[in-house]
Amino acid sequence: MNNYLVIQTDFGISDGAVSAMYGVALSVDPKVRIFDLTHDIPQYNIWDGAYRLYQTISYWPEETVFVSVVDPGVGTDRRSIVVKTESNHYIVTPDNGTLTQIKKHIGIKEARLIDEKVNRLPRSGESYTFHGRDVYAFTGARLATGVITYEQVGPELDPASVIELPAEEAVISNGSVTGNIDILDIRFGNLWSNIDRVLFKELSIEYGDSFEVVIENGTRQIYKNIMTFGRSFADSHLGEPLLYVNSLDKIGVALNQGSFAKAYHVQSGPNWKISIRKVQKLVYN
Incomplete structure (x- = not known):
């Protein structure tokens, strides 16, 4: 892995949410290099989040880890996953349609369910509203810096099961x-x-x-x-x-x-x- 962690959210930067994600990542390993994709996705707009990933990901070196958090279903039974794309990038995200454009235009090679018994910020077990900090930034940083391998993210999933939003072809x-x-x-x-x-x-x-x-x-x-x-x-x-x-x-x-x-x-x-x-x-x- 190359230590690169690229973060996208709909949080904005007017409070401490993004900074908290940075802090978690750096606490995993100070050598992690953190970059912003954007934090200006319109609130709850999964479609826009999906497109910004597609717009950006191919221009980053292979093995870069992306964390994408546009998560109106936080705290529900929606899955938390990490996928490996056909372009050899990794994306840590809720499985809610955020990977629509990636799946369609780039392809998903592998998918894994995040095992939160292992890949969750210590002492955060009673919090269910900030998985961006407690699960995704933590897991993304561990993967980017080699603390865990991709296989240690959690159980393997069928890439075909990754959720897509409805999208018509031209x-x-x-x-x-x-x-x-x-x-x-x-x-x-x-x-x-x-x-x-x-x-x-x-x-x-x-x-x-x-x-x-x-x-x-x-x-x-x-x-x-x-x-x-x-x-x-x-x-x-x-x-x-x-x-x-x-x-x-x-x-x-x-x-x-x-x-x-x-x-x-x-x-x-x-x-x-x-x-x-x-x-x-x-x-x-």
């Missing part, structure tokens, strides 16, 4: 590609879809082509307009919308130097759908 039908708005590029307000670049290119597209973009939330249409497919944001005028390929090789929607999400009140998640259809290129005289 599809092409009648000259239109339809997918999901999986996540927002929070800082800049761009929309990140699950439409892969390779699938999108089956529409026989070129940079500069025009597309009709429709965004719906359930059965309600939120947005419909024509925009250009550009290589970068500079391929549109200030304030204009555009389609582009984002850093995960998926199709994104942006507003040049503006927040598309705020401008049109668009959010993300399983109910937010996007359809893209190629139209005749617009020429202005």
Whole structure:
């Protein structure tokens, strides 16, 4: 193991929760190197937590241990697990759908149930509301620093049993590609879809082509307009919308130097759908 521990939560940093997790990890072994993925996952939003893991994990060295705590079911009978991914990373997390994107796009090689008789912070047995500190940070640090092996996490589980949230695949039908708005590029307000670049290119597209973009939330249409497919944001005028390929090789929607999400009140998640259809290129005289 490489001593790297990467932590993600929905706790924020306005109180001592994240700091307590740091302290537990360092108490296991001062040599552990702790990094933040994010602590700004919206409260209880397992979907966003799942996506941020997928967005990040492949860029870290093999054997890095991730702790992800978005856990509205803390204290219930939901499982606490550690998985080994096909990319040879480890994730310590509640089994509540947090691994949806990892399971779908990267793959889970092995899974184990955390044995809390062994892998739990000493003298924390009567606490059932802070497993992020008492179970996940403790177990993650022990694994990252080699205090325990992966086999010592606990009993083996069938990777197929790891819980997934409902997620639809992007599809092409009648000259239109339809997918999901999986996540927002929070800082800049761009929309990140699950439409892969390779699938999108089956529409026989070129940079500069025009597309009709429709965004719906359930059965309600939120947005419909024509925009250009550009290589970068500079391929549109200030304030204009555009389609582009984002850093995960998926199709994104942006507003040049503006927040598309705020401008049109668009959010993300399983109910937010996007359809893209190629139209005749617009020429202005």
